[in-house]
Amino acid sequence: MAEDNKPLLIKRYASRRLYNTETSDYVTLEDIAGFIRSGREVQIIDLKSGDDLTRQYLLQIVAEHEAKGESVLPVDVLNDLVRSYASGVQSVVPQFLATSFEMLRESQSKMMENLTKVPHPMAAMPGFEAMRKQQEAFLKSMMGNMPGWPGPQGGKEAGSEGAPDQKAEDELAQIKAQLAELQKKLSKL
Structure with a gap:
């Protein structure tokens, strides 16, 4: 179980294929999304350069779900995100989003506790x-x-x-x- 606490290491080869180092097999973006949905942290690194590509791939997963019509992010929120990148001032958006999702997770957890009480x-x-x-x-x-x-x-x-x-x-x-x-x-x- 200690293994579940550390991120699942995914290596990206020069061919752009993604390799799960725990199971020694290739995975897709949908597989990675499944790992994350099940509560597992994932880290994706480029095998050759050692660069951390996790953020890039997570954004790609979100973009693919949005493109399929599985919209979670309203257009207003997307506009605000783009504006936050355009401003030269250090944005409060990342901290706000992190705090908002943490509050949502806590309230969902409490709701489930109340259902089972x-x-x-x-x-x-x-x-x-x-x-x-x-x-x-x-x-x-x-x-x-x-x-x-x-x-x-x-x-x-x-x-x-x-x-x-x-x-x-x-x-x-x-x-x-x-x-x-x-x-x-x-x-x-």
Whole structure:
């Protein structure tokens, strides 16, 4: 487990192929994104020069997801990022972004803790545990691409690309149906 604490070293060869030094095989950008989503830090270095290319490849991963329509960054935020590069003054944007994401990670963690806390006032209600598990699964599927969030890939089967959106919609529909049923039961009490 101590190995998980240090970054996964990826070497870029002159051919631009990326080599995972732990598993001794070549990886793609999508593989690297998967490592990061699972909580693993990654460091990408150029084999010949020794230059750290991590930032460059992370930006490429973000750009590819944005180009596929998996937009996370609103246009206003992208404009502000470009402006921050254009200003000659030391920008507060990097510190602001780092702090904002850390606050988001903390609030997500607290939300998950609150979902799993026992006793919950409604814990004695029939079907509560199933609803709690579905809420947890829904949050994981919706927040899975956020840094530091234990995303849906833990239970994701290989080759199920494009399925997470449908899966999330199905889970949301199930949650809505269960909530409606619980409301009916509550109104009868």
